[in-house]
Amino acid sequence: MTQPLTIVVLSTGLDNFKAIRAALSVDGRVQLLAGGNDAEQLHEEIIRLKPAAALISLGANADQAIKVIERLVTEAPRTALITAAQDASPDLILRSLRAGAREFLRLPISQDELKTVLDRVQEYCSGQVEAPKKKGRMIAVFSSKGGCGTSFVATNLAAATAARTVLVDLNLQAGDLPLFLGLDPKYSFADMSEHRNRLDDALIGSFVTPHSSNLSLLAAPKEADSADEIEPEHVFEVLQRLRESYDYVVLDPQHTFDSITLAALDQADEIVLVLTLDIPAIRSTQRALEIFDRLGYPRQKVRIVVNRWSKQIDLDLRQVEKFLGEPVIGFIPSDYQTAVTSINLGQPLVQSDAGSKIAIEIKRIAQTIASGAVPIQENQTPRPAFWKSLFKRHAAPNALELQISSTDFSL
Ligand SMILES: Nc1ncnc2c1ncn2[C@@H]1O[C@H](COP(=O)(O)OP(=O)(O)OP(=O)(O)O)[C@@H](O)[C@H]1O
Ligand SMILES: [Mg+2]
Incomplete structure (x- = not known):
């Protein structure tokens, strides 16, 4: 299926707008994104929405419209500008073309002429060479x-990076990240997902909630109903676009x-696997690693971080690492x-x-991740027998047995 031809219309009055809209509606390719007579507002909308084309009527106040065209040429260079006027004098056509318009339409619009212009706009759009896309981490x-502190760690890791970062709340049904950043988001992942086919930097910027100059939040929807409509492929597309816009996602x-x-997780370059040093969390982490193996994730993709670390914890860390078959790259104190606070x-x-x-x-962990350093651990083969040696002292045997007997994850 070809992309719709998105258009914003700047008219000279309600009748003029209705006539243009009626003419455009005949062409099945056209998707009208916005329209009106307010030149300033429409100018902003064109920059934000970056439509394939902007149709700008030249009426009594042609000078103002010509100025809008001149600004759009630099501010929305990928939008094809079409002027339309009743007065099809060579002088007016020339002025609009010199200002940067690509096409001129006579009003009232003839469907044949409109089709020719739209064909050319489509050709222009498909011929545009895509700039190489950047790929944030x-x-x-x-x-x-x-309860291991993943939201706390995610928020602080995101805030610790010295680059443009977006923090994404993927707990779509009940996200709580706005609290961690003291924000009250107006838009959410649901808006991003709904508009995923035309996400550009400006639209993305309007859906995220800024926390600081470097850090923004893409919040989970406030309404659980809108979260229901978000499919995994939508998440995939949105995340793909976000990494084109930010250094870190x-x-x-x-x-x-x-x-x-x-x-x-499939898309992530790194998975920071957070655990606390208690038997249920260690067991759960080991099973997560098994699932990652089955999913074919390379082990270098996974970085294990212990949260709520305390010297009082009665576990032998080396044994925990051996049990998991992975080194721990960070210990966040409890x-x-x-x-x-x-x-x-x-x-x-x-x-x-x-x-x-x-x-x-956390800043040290952020640096380790940013530098791409992968710590090496001598013995990477997990051995369940290690359970018995995890403790510095011996735990009650029945407590251990309770944790070891468990069912398998099914994917
Ligand atoms: N290093 C730490 N020391 C002490 N308390 C911590 C630490 N990290 C997180 N916490 C506390 O743990 C609690 C849970 O944190 P958080 O909400 O980040 O966990 P979570 O894994 O995201 O939980 P959820 O299951 O709700 O998603 C919070 O009250 C937080 O203050
Ligand atoms: Mg959480």
């Missing part, structure tokens, strides 16, 4: 168990292996008061308390 901060997915989460303030800790131990470690 996508990092999914994931835990297959809830940081994802906070759900804690399950549902199809939306898988669409995100400090409930500091963590919860930053969440309550809606300020990432790396900004509000950059000298705190948690912030320092």
Whole structure:
């Protein structure tokens, strides 16, 4: 299917707009995005929506319309500008072409002439050479168990990068990331998904909620109903566009292996796998790694980070690493008061308390990830027998047995 020919119309009055709209509606290719007589407002809409064409009527105030054309030539260079006027004098046609219009239409519009102009616009659009697309880095901060602090870590990692970053709340049914950043988003992933076929930098910029000059949030929908309409392929397309627009795309997915989460994990360049050092979380992490193996993810894609680390934890870390078959690249200290205060303030800790131990470690992890360094671990073969040696001291045997007996994930 060919792309629709998107058009914005700047008319000289209601009758003029109705006549143009009626003529355009005859052509099945046309998708009218916006229209009206307010030159300033329509100028902004054209920049935001970047339609294939803008049809600009030249009426009594032709000078103002010509000025709009002159600005659009530089500000929306990929939009074909078509002028239309009742007065088809060579002088007016010449002025509009010199200003930057590609085509001229006589009013009232003849369908034959309109078809010829639209054919040429379509030809022009398909002939445009796409600029090479940039590819930002996508990092999914994931835990297959809830409550390990993934949202906290994702927010702070996103805030710690020194580049343009978008944090994406993929907990589409019940996202809570606006709280972590003290934001009240107007738009959400649902809007992005609905307009995914024509997402450009300007439209993306209008759907995300800025937190700082470098960090923006793409929030989950406020209404659970709109989240229901988001399909995994929509998530895939939106994330693809986001990485063309940002240096970093940081994802906070759900804690399950549902199809939306898988669409995100598949696309991610790195998965920061967050766990806490307790038996259920370690077990859950090991199973997540098994699932990643089955999904064919290379192990270099996964970076394990321990959250709420404390020296008091009675586990032998080397044994945990051996059990998981992966090194741990970061240990975020446990400090409930500091963590919860930053969440309550809606300020990432790396900004509000950059000298705190948690912030320092998260910034170090962000640097490790940014540098692409992959830590090496000697023995990468997981051996379930390690369960028994995880503890520095011996735990109650029945507690261990309880955790080891578990069902398998089905994909
Ligand atoms: N390093 C830390 N030290 C102490 N408390 C922490 C730390 N990291 C996170 N927390 C606390 O853990 C709680 C859960 O954090 P968070 O919401 O980020 O977890 P989650 O894994 O995203 O949970 P959910 O299952 O709701 O998605 C929060 O109250 C937070 O303050
Ligand atoms: Mg969360």
